[in-house]
Structure formats: structure tokens, C-alpha cells
């Protein structure tokens with residue numbers, strides 16, 4: 711908590727916030743935001759809320775994985791336009807996999823463990839991941855006590871095009 715707060719304070723004092731480009735703005739989708747070969751994230755991952763843009767993950771830390779989708783919110787929660795709905799399992803969707811612990815993140819918030827919103831592969835409880843600054847989420851999930859952290863590619867912004875601005 712204090713680490714995240716400190717990082718947030720540092721970021722707040724370091725000039726204009728980065729603009730989160732949504733995945734939908736890239737013509738080739740995940741191909742455009744992953745690096746060749748290793749398939750890691752080519753750009754910093756940002757909170758998708760314009761005006762927040764908190765840095766969630768530095769470039770090159772997450773690994774692009776196509777895997778069975780995981781539904782992260784209960785059906786009665788109104789959808790947020792910033793958080794596109796994900797396909798129903800067993801359909802596949804794209805994720806950034808971060809291992810082995812939350813220290814890999816620049817800023818991330820965790821929910822309390824939740825039960826049966828969603829079926830995780832092993833049936834364990836899930837923790838949902840959200841922006842540490844503005845609480846927007848769920849952006850991803852992890853199993854309680856797990857070493858894998860999954861961020862939905864469509865639910866984060868990308869820090870692209872900074873060099874030309």
C-alpha cells in the first residue's frame with residue numbers, strides 16, 4: 711500500500727499524464743501492442759481511464775497469452791464502456807501474463823478474494839485487479855495466493871506514440 715502510494719505521488723509530480731490508447735485503436739489489435747519474438751508488451755500498460763493513465767506495467771514485463779476467457783464480474787454489474795466485456799468461457803481471449811509476484815507491477819490494486827463470480831481453472835478464489843489510483847476495474851485477476859497475474863489486453867490502455875508528441 712505505501713509502496714503504491716509513493717509511486718503514485720512520484721508519478722503525479724512528473725509532468726503530464728500519459729494518454730492511454732485503447733486496444734481498439736490499433737489496426738492489428740494485440741499484434742500491434744506486442745513485440746516480435748518474445749510476445750511481450752511493447753508499450754507500458756496504463757489505466758484505461760483518460761485523465762488517470764496510471765502506469766500499471768512497464769513494457770516488456772507481461773507475456774501475451776491467448777487462453778480461455780475468464781468472466782470477471784457478476785452479471786448484474788452494469789458494464790463500464792472503458793471495460794469491454796470479455797467472451798464467455800470456453801472462448802479464447804488475449805491476456806498479459808505477469809509472474810511471479812505483484813512486485814512486477816508499477817501500480818496495481820487487488821480486491822478481496824471473490825468466490826464463484828467466475829470459474830478459475832483450478833476452482834480457487836480469485837482476486838480481481840484494478841487501477842491502484844482510481845479503482846477502475848476489474849482489469850484482470852489472479853488466484854488467491856497464486857503466482858500468475860492476468861491482465862485482459864482489451865481492458866488496459868497503451869502508452870504508444872509518446873515519442874512523436
Ligand SMILES: [Zn+2]
Nearest residue numbers: 757762841844
Ligand atoms: Zn486509474
